[in-house]
Amino acid sequence: VTARFPVRSRILHWLSAVLVFAALLIGFAMVNSVGNYAALLAVHMTIGVAILVIVIVRIVNRFTAKPPNWPPTIGTLEGKIISNSERLMYLLLVAQPLVGWTMVSATGRSAVVFGLHLPSIAPFDEGLFFALRQTHSVLAYLLVVVIAAHVSGVLLHTVALRDRVLSRMMFGLRRARSSSGPP
Ligand code: HEM
Numbered sequence: 001v002t003a004r005f006p007v008r009s010r011i012l013h014w015l016s017a018v019l020v021f022a023a024l025l026i027g028f029a030m031v032n033s034v035g036n037y038a039a040l041l042a043v044h045m046t047i048g049v050a051i052l053v054i055v056i057v058r059i060v061n062r063f064t065a066k067p068p069n070w071p072p073t074i075g076t077l078e079g080k081i082i083s084n085s086e087r088l089m090y091l092l093l094v095a096q097p098l099v100g101w102t103m104v105s106a107t108g109r110s111a112v113v114f115g116l117h118l119p120s121i122a123p124f125d126e127g128l129f130f131a132l133r134q135t136h137s138v139l140a141y142l143l144v145v146v147i148a149a150h151v152s153g154v155l156l157h158t159v160a161l162r163d164r165v166l167s168r169m170m171f172g173l174r175r176a177r178s179s180s181g182p183p
Helices: 007-031 037-064 076-106 126-161
Strands: none
Touching: 007 037, 007 126, 037 076, 076 126
């Protein structure tokens, strides 16, 4: 039977996966949208700040909920690459919402989340806005790249090596490993 992450880690993982996907999709859609820009931005900011909160909870959870050991199909070097890319995702997911919030603050308006006005965390500053606006795009593209690598790695293991890496993060019935299957 495949070892799994603790249930709270799995819930936090899929919750952030859905929200990050939505934040990226809405982010790219709204900058190309004329008519729905304001509504999309409101949803984007709310999802983005929710991600910040969830990722802080996830980081605390990462130190308090032990992940299962890696399967033997993951070697030392690959293990290091995986750990570092996971750290990078945590870092990007803390930085991106903070950059977004600071950038909106620098326009002189306040970020609105669930209809509530957040405090401004930066002075009104055009130069600061432009720098952070660029940073927000760069971090978004970096996120897309790291997430694509993350998903590709999991698929490579699950489909090609058949070591059930994906099951570690899944819900539902546990199936015993078939004795006729690959080792
Ligand atoms: C993990 C969370 C977030 C992700 C993944 C994300 C992603 C994105 C993406 C992909 C874009 C479009 C970038 C481009 O094409 O140049 C964008 C733009 C933007 N985001 Fe975020 N974002 C996040 C959090 C936030 C937060 C928390 C705020 C504000 C409170 C925010 C405010 C904005 C604004 C104002 C824009 C630019 C709109 C424009 O220039 O017209 N974002 N974001």
